[in-house]
Amino acid sequence: MNAPKPPTREIVIHERIGELRAALFDRDRIVELRLERWSTHESRVRWGQIYAGRVTAIDGRIGGAFVDLGVGEPAFAPFGREREAELRVGAAVAVRIVREAEGGKGPALAYEGLAPQGPCPRLLEDATPWQGWPGEPREADEDEIDRIDAAFEAALHTEVPIAGGGRLTIERTRALTAVDVDSANRETGGTDPARFARGLNLAAVPEIVRQIRLRGLGGLICVDFTGPRRKGDAEALTKALISAFDAEKNGGVAAPKTEVLPVSRFGIAEIARQKRRQALADICLDAAGQPTAETLAIEGINRLATSLKGAKGRTVTLYAPAAPLAFLEADPIGWRQDIADTIGGQFHLRLGRPNQTQCEVVIA
Template sequence: MSQNSRPPVREILIHERIGELRAALIDRDRIVDLRLERWSTHEARARWGQTYAARVTALDTRLGGAFLDLGVGEPAFAPFGRERDPDMRVGAGLHVRVVREAEGGKGPTVVSEGLAPAGPCPALIQDVPPWHGWPGEPREAEGVEIDRLDAAFEAALVPEVAIPGGGVLTIECTRALTAIDVDSANRETGGSDPARFARSLNLAAVPEIVRQIRLRGLAGLICVDFTGPRRKGDPEALTKALISAFDAEKNGGVAAPKTEVLPVSRLGIAEIARQKRRPALADICLDRSGQPTGETLAIDGIARLAEALRTAKGRHVTLIAPQAALAFLQADPIGWQGEVADTIGGAYRLEAARPGQATCEVVIT
């Protein structure tokens, strides 16, 4: 392969299907970051990086900030600390930028960039795409690339992840923090020195830990339980490796979240504080029990239906959906039925799944 025909070091792939847009950042042919935007929330919430002409509705000195109306979604909060800008007063119009999206009943967080420009207020000033903060321009995924994106999003919702060379990461999210456990699993011991084996496993796990944090959109407090036993100098080596791996995230112009890594404790626990910007992938796709939401199941079902309609050639097509997905499909808050009619066409019907069926199914008869 000539130098001119080599694939780019970094590129952005996007794929929009009915109900959502998926984006992936690829670095040296490996997917390192994922973004997902649902049609259902595209215009219903403020998104990280957007700027608004916002109206100040209230000041709260106890919280040290102001509440603002963005014209969309929940009221936003703009912290002002001890010294409040004179422009930040009730009724004022401010030019603000979203630095954290709404989550868990809390509205978005914004920072003021001065007085709002002349014009409607509240109102959106500048929109941003889902891949905002990644370097370069996107291109549409095709063929096997779409399958690759599908597999990456599916894998990013699974609790267990293989470590290159053997071993397993288990990732569990709670309200307070995200816990990541490093386990040797099926990794070859390579000798009779347990401490040396543990060091090798832990260092091999670090790049995958950082990659999974990026892929899944994990933020807030993240605790990593490295395996033992440990020798003198191992905690320092792991701390250095983690810091280096997060620093590498910014290579090539990626606007990475602020991340702080505390020294690994003598018990082998690493504490990571990562800036929250967007909902984690699991928060979008899964319910509190860790199962796919009705919307997630429905969007997958619509994709299956669309593919079936393209190949049915006059035969009857039935989309069989679990109850939660069926309710979403019938309510149609995203206008998927009109989209199917306009872009694909063909007749189909919806049917409730049998008890115990967990995913959508398409039947052609």
């Protein structure tokens, strides 16, 4: 009897001190990432949740209602040209989260009708961090933890290599995400400029779509391809992009709605992708693109935890820059208690050296 084939897609999760990391594997390759921090688990709403909320204001100019969910920022439920009669100030309504809060904007809602009897506001139906992925999650093994950690780190870098040579540069602004395709040190493709550009651009397409998925990018995304040189090149790129986005829906993945406009004669592709969740960069990086104090602190905590496991009674000291140290000392996520309950051992927190940018651990 033949052994059953392993699943094509798997949800693999790894919870470490301070955050839960989830990865969607497709044929043993990571194609999507999700991140949930302990610090915001109960202080912000999540895509897919359903709440009973209270309507606090109606604004006919923008065709929507503002709703108090009892958590985080006021949320907005559009009602279009005509408003349901029961949708009025003070009404208790059931709403589904269709876009999480981001960039100073509150969550976006879909109106589901009047809320059932009971307290309001309140959570009616929860959603997992891996909402929209097919199947049930399993815990990561040691090799998968390393792969997931590496994928998270790479997804925060601005430059990404293209298979066969070349690179993508991905930069975000308030208005859009810009993706630049550059030949870099690519050698494949021959000496003919037109053939070289076509090969580079087509090779870039799968990685562009993968990076959009990995990073959780949404809104307007503009891709600057190496200029198409021959008739039909722009059409080929457009078809390749559409096909790559269509493929993400296979296997039961609830993919965000995505529209790809025809690639222009200047080699510019415009992609409009539904926003649902916070992008990874919005969670992990500050406005200057540097790791936040919380991001650095969580890395430091987990290095500390690893060191304590092998300290064998010796004292472990975590040296941290000022901002992460302040986060660690305030302990808004209960990391000290978690270490005491699961690992134990003696440790100290100290201010790091001047100009130190990462947390460092010393065992003495």
